[in-house]
Amino acid sequence: xxxxxxxxxxxxxxxxxxxxxxxxxxxxxxxxxxxxxxxxxxxxxxxxxxxxxxxxxxxxxxxxxxxxxxxxxxxxxxxxxxxxxxxxxxxxxxxxxxxx
Numbered sequence: 558x559x560x561x562x563x564x565x566x567x568x569x570x571x572x573x574x575x576x577x578x579x580x581x582x583x584x585x586x587x588x589x590x591x592x593x594x595x596x597x598x599x600x601x602x603x604x605x606x607x608x609x610x611x612x613x614x615x616x617x618x619x620x621x622x623x624x625x626x627x628x629x630x631x632x633x634x635x636x637x638x639x640x641x642x643x644x645x646x647x648x649x650x651x652x653x654x655x656x657x
Contacts, residue, residue, distance in 0.1 A: 616622040 613622065617626070
């Protein structure tokens with residue numbers, strides 16, 4: 558009985574697993590995901606990005622982005638003008654004012 562048990566344990570321990578091909582449904586799923594990824598990448602690179610770049614370029618030239626950039630530029634000019642030092646004649650100290 559002890560030999561039979563030892564043989565059974567030895568047989569279970571030496572069991573090997575062999576490589577098996579995956580199920581075809583899994584391969585089909587991977588293929589569909591791969592194809593959809595390629596299609597999405599193509600649409601992104603050929604449609605979405607160029608259209609967005611064109612819109613941004615037009616907006617920088619004449620649109621809202623241009624107005625925003627002009628406001629920033631004007632604000633930085635005003636800040637540098639207001640930040641000029643004022644010299645107090647009585648004690649010789651320098652004070653700077655800035656509007657942000």
